[in-house]
Amino acid sequence: MSATVWNFNPGPAALPRPVLERVREELLDFEGTGLSILETSHRSPEYRRVHQGAIEGLRKLLEIPPDYEVLLLGGGATLQFALVALNLLEPGHPGEYLITGRWSAKALQEAQKALPLLGPGHAVRATWSSEETNYDRVPRPEELVVSPEASYLHYTSNNTIAGTQFPYVPETPEGVLLVCDASSDLASRPLDVKRFGLVYAGAQKNLGPAGVTVAIASPQALERSRARGLPSLLSYRAVAEKDSLLNTPPVFAIYVLKLVVEHYLAEGGLPALAERNERKARLLYETLDASRGFYRGCSRPESRSRMNVTFRLPSEELERRFLEEARSAGLLGLKGHRSVGGLRASLYNAVPFEAVRALVDFMREFQRRHG
Amino acid sequence: MSATVWNFNPGPAALPRPVLERVREELLDFEGTGLSILETSHRSPEYRRVHQGAIEGLRKLLEIPPDYEVLLLGGGATLQFALVALNLLEPGHPGEYLITGRWSAKALQEAQKALPLLGPGHAVRATWSSEETNYDRVPRPEELVVSPEASYLHYTSNNTIAGTQFPYVPETPEGVLLVCDASSDLASRPLDVKRFGLVYAGAQKNLGPAGVTVAIASPQALERSRARGLPSLLSYRAVAEKDSLLNTPPVFAIYVLKLVVEHYLAEGGLPALAERNERKARLLYETLDASRGFYRGCSRPESRSRMNVTFRLPSEELERRFLEEARSAGLLGLKGHRSVGGLRASLYNAVPFEAVRALVDFMREFQRRHG
Numbered sequence: 001m002s003a004t005v006w007n008f009n010p011g012p013a014a015l016p017r018p019v020l021e022r023v024r025e026e027l028l029d030f031e032g033t034g035l036s037i038l039e040t041s042h043r044s045p046e047y048r049r050v051h052q053g054a055i056e057g058l059r060k061l062l063e064i065p066p067d068y069e070v071l072l073l074g075g076g077a078t079l080q081f082a083l084v085a086l087n088l089l090e091p092g093h094p095g096e097y098l099i100t101g102r103w104s105a106k107a108l109q110e111a112q113k114a115l116p117l118l119g120p121g122h123a124v125r126a127t128w129s130s131e132e133t134n135y136d137r138v139p140r141p142e143e144l145v146v147s148p149e150a151s152y153l154h155y156t157s158n159n160t161i162a163g164t165q166f167p168y169v170p171e172t173p174e175g176v177l178l179v180c181d182a183s184s185d186l187a188s189r190p191l192d193v194k195r196f197g198l199v200y201a202g203a204q205k206n207l208g209p210a211g212v213t214v215a216i217a218s219p220q221a222l223e224r225s226r227a228r229g230l231p232s233l234l235s236y237r238a239v240a241e242k243d244s245l246l247n248t249p250p251v252f253a254i255y256v257l258k259l260v261v262e263h264y265l266a267e268g269g270l271p272a273l274a275e276r277n278e279r280k281a282r283l284l285y286e287t288l289d290a291s292r293g294f295y296r297g298c299s300r301p302e303s304r305s306r307m308n309v310t311f312r313l314p315s316e317e318l319e320r321r322f323l324e325e326a327r328s329a330g331l332l333g334l335k336g337h338r339s340v341g342g343l344r345a346s347l348y349n350a351v352p353f354e355a356v357r358a359l360v361d362f363m364r365e366f367q368r369r370h371g
Numbered sequence: 372m373s374a375t376v377w378n379f380n381p382g383p384a385a386l387p388r389p390v391l392e393r394v395r396e397e398l399l400d401f402e403g404t405g406l407s408i409l410e411t412s413h414r415s416p417e418y419r420r421v422h423q424g425a426i427e428g429l430r431k432l433l434e435i436p437p438d439y440e441v442l443l444l445g446g447g448a449t450l451q452f453a454l455v456a457l458n459l460l461e462p463g464h465p466g467e468y469l470i471t472g473r474w475s476a477k478a479l480q481e482a483q484k485a486l487p488l489l490g491p492g493h494a495v496r497a498t499w500s501s502e503e504t505n506y507d508r509v510p511r512p513e514e515l516v517v518s519p520e521a522s523y524l525h526y527t528s529n530n531t532i533a534g535t536q537f538p539y540v541p542e543t544p545e546g547v548l549l550v551c552d553a554s555s556d557l558a559s560r561p562l563d564v565k566r567f568g569l570v571y572a573g574a575q576k577n578l579g580p581a582g583v584t585v586a587i588a589s590p591q592a593l594e595r596s597r598a599r600g601l602p603s604l605l606s607y608r609a610v611a612e613k614d615s616l617l618n619t620p621p622v623f624a625i626y627v628l629k630l631v632v633e634h635y636l637a638e639g640g641l642p643a644l645a646e647r648n649e650r651k652a653r654l655l656y657e658t659l660d661a662s663r664g665f666y667r668g669c670s671r672p673e674s675r676s677r678m679n680v681t682f683r684l685p686s687e688e689l690e691r692r693f694l695e696e697a698r699s700a701g702l703l704g705l706k707g708h709r710s711v712g713g714l715r716a717s718l719y720n721a722v723p724f725e726a727v728r729a730l731v732d733f734m735r736e737f738q739r740r741h742g
Contacts, residue, residue, distance in 0.1 A: 003407035009412045012622055020407050022651075028391055034376035034701070036391050038580040038627065039721075041380045041704060059391035074445030074582070075604055082602030085490075113602045117457075185514040204619055209409040209581055211445070211582045211621035228599040231453030231484045233446055247449035248575055252623060256409065260620035330405070333412060 006355035009333030010160055010183065010308065011205040014350040019259045037044045037255050042248050051245065054254050059263035061187060061269055064216055065194050071215040071236060072244040072254055078104070080200045080213060081110030084154060086181055087225040087236050088198065089114075090122030093151040096168070097280040099129035100138045101159030102339060107181060108154075127153075134340075135162035137303040144170055152177040152197060158185035160205075161308030161337040163344065170193050177221060185213065185307050187264065189274035190348055197221045198236075203253065205307070206349040208260045211253035264349065273349050280347045280356045281306040287360040294371045295363065298342060312342045318370055319343060329362050331355075376728035380704030381531055382555065382576040382680065385721040390630045409628050413619050422616065425625050428632035432558060432640055435587055436565050440611040442586040444604075445621055448474070448554045451584060452481030455525060455550055456714075458596040458607050459569065460485075462492030464522040469541070470500035471509045472530030473710060477551060479525075498524075504535035505711075508674040513687045515541055523548040523568060529556035531576075532708040534681030534715065535674040540566055548592060552625060556678050557585065558635065559720055560645035569607075570591045574624065576678070577720040579631045582624035635720065644720050651676040651718045651727045658731040665742045666734065669713060683713045689741055700733050702726075 014058040030037040031046055040047050055070045064070060073079070078299070084107070089095050097108040100163060127146070130141050146153050153172050157180050158165040165185060169192060172178045178196025186201035198221045204210040217225075217236050225237040229317040232238040232246055239246055253259035254347065285304060288311055290293040298310040313319045317343060326334050345359060378385040379612050401408040402417055411418050426441045435441060444450070468479040482495040498517070501512050509530070517524050524543050528551050529536040536556060540563060543549045548568025557572035564570065569592045575581040588596075588607050596608035603609040603617055610617055635644060650688070656675060659666040659682055669681040684690045690713060697705050707713035716730060 005409055007406055009406075009410060009415075012410055012412055013620065015407065020399055020409065023409075024395055027395040027398065028679055035378055035380075035703065035705070036386065038391065039380060039383055039386050043709070044380075044666050074447070074450075074621070076445070076618045078601065079445070079604045080600075082605065108603045113600055116600045119490070202619060209623055210413065210619045211624055229484055229487045231450075231481045233450045234453065245448045247572060248581045250445070250624065251623060252580055253582055253621065299445055307645065316682075332404070332406065338414070 003330070005330040005332055006344045006345070006358055007332055008351065008355070008359070010337070010344060010346045011202070011348070012210045013205055013346055013348045015209065015256070016260060016350045019256065019263050020356040023256060031129045038252055039333070040251065042245065042251055046237070047251060050255050050258055051243075051249065054258035054261065055244070057258055057265065058214060059267055061261050062191060062216070067219050068193060069217045069222060071217060071239050072249060073213045073215055073239065074211070074250055075330065076193045076202045076210075076213055077181055077200060078106070078110065080181070080215065081107040082114045083234055083236065084152070085111035085114040085122075085124060086117065086200065086230060086234055087228065088152050088177060088179065088221060089124070090224070093149055094147070095124040095125045096143075096146060096153050097124060098139060098153070098155040099126045099131060100156055100164060101135045101162045103159065103161070103183075103346055104152060104156040105131070107156065135159060135164065136298065137166050137300040138166050141168055141170070145173050146170070146176055148173040148176065150176045152179045154179045154181070156181045158182070158307050160184045160308045160346070161340055162304045163297075163299045163308045165305035165307065167302070170307035175192045178356055185227045187270065187273065188277050188307060190207055190270045192353050197369060203257050205346075207311050211250045212257055245331070276353060277306050277347060277349065280351065280353055281309060283356050284309045284345060284347070287363055291363075291367055307347055309345045309347065310336060310342060316341070321370070322366055325366060326362060330364055331359055374701070376701040376703055377722070377729055378466045378703055379699055379718070379722065379726070380462050380715045381708070381715060382573070382719070383581045384576055384717055384719045386627070387631060387634045387721045390627065390634050393630055394627060409623055411622065413616065413622055418622060420627055421626050422620065424683060425629035425632065426615070428629055428636060430631050432636055433562060433564060433587070438590050439564060439600065440588045440593060442607060442610050443615040443625055444586055444610065444734065445582070445585045447573045447581075447584055448552055448571060449477070449481065450635070451552070451586065452478040453485045454605055454607065455569065456482035456485040456493075456495060457488065457590060457601060457605055458599065459523050459548060460493050460495070461522045461595070464520055466495040467498045467517060467521045467524050467737065468495060468524040469510060469515075469524070470497045470502060471527055471535060472506045472533045474530065474532070474552065474554075475525070475527040476502070481643060490559045506530060506535065507669065508671040509535050512539055512541070517541070517543050517547055518545065519544040521547045523550045525550045525552070527552045529553070529676055529678050531555045531679045531717070532711055533670055534668075534676045534679045535670045536676035536678065537692060538673070547590070558641065558644065559648050559678060561641045574628050576717075579628035580624050615695070648677050648718065648720065651722065651724055652680060654727050654731055655680045655716060655718070658734055662738055662742075665738045666685060668736070678718060680716045680718065681707060681713060687712070692741070693737060696737060697733060702730055702733055709715060
């Protein structure tokens with residue numbers, strides 16, 4: 001293994017090194033208590049400060065309006081796929097879905113599985129899909145038709161497998177909640193939170209380790225959720241009312257999330273992160289485009305993701321060799337999703353510019369030898 | 372703060388020091404990959420070994436029959452309260468609950484909240500309760516009447532707030548699944564798993580950090596779960612079919628769980644843990660009983676918990692002083708649950724005998740000065 005390694009994992013993904021060092025530093029003695037954060041009660045004043053710090057940090061980093069609630073949940077985005085329908089669907093008002101990749105298709109499927117629990121009159125449907133072209137793009141704004149009768153419009157802002165991303169926020173008619181699975185780009189660029197009914201994201205791409213999911217709920221979403229009888233941990237309202245301390249939360253994951261958020265705030269917040277993420281992606285796409293077809297991007301230029309850059313080589317044999325040699329050069333996590341193959345470099349917040357520099361140097365050299 | 376501290380936290384609770392040291396040791400470089408386990412993909416071979424290791428370790432430690440499935444879930448026991456009803460309740464066959472404390476009452480409440488999702492004919496009911504005597508005991512075997520029509524019998528094997536514990540496993544009629552919330556005593560003593568339909572436990576008492584829940588499901592429970600259409604993460608069957616890798620799992624919590632389980636296996640497994648837990652509890656109860664009423668145990672002797680020893684002092688003023696002085700002496704986490712007050716020492720697996728030794732020395736000295 002090379003001395004320096006660069007982590008292009010698709011999530012769980014790179015974390016800022018100073019955060020990992022801090023975690024290591026205080027792992028056996030948290031704030032002079034003599035106890036590890038891993039053995040600290042979630043009702044202790046020490047953990048309370050961590051919990052509130054994580055929520056306040058997210059509010060600041062993401063500029064969340066004061067009337068929105070920040071929820072810290074378990075179960076990942078897959079659980080949210082069901083909770084969106086369970087909490088927000090109203091009878092006679094279908095949930096509409098933009099299908100831009102495997103995860104948005106899954107969001108629709110899981111909502112469908114929730115329908116028998118909700119009873120007659122509840123429905124969900126796809127209103128746009130790029131499945132026929134292998135999810136190579138997201139819709140243009142003028143292609144979107146949202147029914148004014150819809151309960152909500154659900155979309156996936158960044159598609160990790162195909163490597164596409166919405167460059168805009170969709171418009172919805174009055175009363176139709178905009179719901180976004182932002183698992184792979186929340187906190188990677190500024191977001192106008194007040195346009196959303198609900199935004200959710202597993203932390204393990206841009207915000208922290210696996211094990212905690214952030215949901216940002218508008219007053220309208222919480223109001224709808226209140227109207228339903230649901231088991232507590234399935235109800236946005238019930239979780240919000242207890243400040244996400246309805247039961248033992250995933251203490252350690254929230255602790256690391258807090259440190260990551262504070263680290264990004266100190267680095268300049270979303271504007272600084274967005275600028276760096278843009279530079280990283282630009283360098284990599286320029287390298288693809290300058291390769292005269294040796295490296296072929298999988299997504300259409302107007303839909304290209306700043307987070308996950310997907311590309312192919314002239315043959316699967318060359319792709320295998322690329323992965324092997326990259327690994328030897330300390331460039332890790334570049335394999336495409338098992339459902340599509342090819343290559344993928346995930347460029348989340350904690351991936352430094354130098355990592356992309358090292359990757360494109362390697363790519364040019366690889367092309368020189370094998371092109 | 373005293374040089375040595377002892378952790379009597381009710382959960383999240385003490386973890387074995389060698390495990391914490393190992394976590395610290397490899398936090399920045401997991402198995403020579405150059406990456407932290409916190410930034411390792413859940414689809415990587417490294418994490419796969421951790422995941423399988425955790426499951427295999429639990430199978431070995433708890434002697435789980437091969438036809439049972441071990442599930443690793445998020446959401447804590449509170450989510451299980453709902454999942455039990457969603458997965459296992461059949462129309463016309465009520466779920467029956469033994470109410471031996473606040474958590475079993477909560478299990479019933481959350482199941483009630485799940486009923487509207489299940490439709491007509493589904494019901495749950497309490498069939499025994501010690502609420503009137505402040506949950507000071509669990510039922511005697513001869514007090515239990517379980518309907519042969521029940522879907523399942525649910526009970527809480529150890530009650531952390533009241534400090535009671537079942538000294539036996541309840542009998543159920545053929546076809547009635549025995550369901551146990553063993554959050555606070557799983558892995559603290561041998562358990563005859565094959566008598567159960569389902570056993571579940573948040574890891575944060577005896578098995579690891581907060582953020583992962585272990586569920587052990589019988590073939591009968593999985594069969595019932597299959598019969599229902601449920602969102603994937605709410606279905607025991609769907610999670611079992613994907614080996615608890617249906618989506619990104621709580622990687623770090625499972626990693627620590629694996630290390631804890633391996634540590635206990637190396638220490639001699641459940642027989643050794645049970646023997647030590649028994650010695651710890653005996654020493655503390657003997658101290659209460661020898662105090663001529665200065666320390667009064669809250670639970671009846673025949674229902675006393677080996678995990679959570681609850682007691683009172685002659686006045687709340689003395690209790691406050693006890694807590695303060697104990698804290699100064701490095702004895703942490705002794706405050707009773709906020710709903711009942713008083714004092715509580717939690718003696719989970721990772722609390723060493725010396726900790727209890729230090730506690731009883733302190734208690735005798737405190738009584739000498741204030742008794």
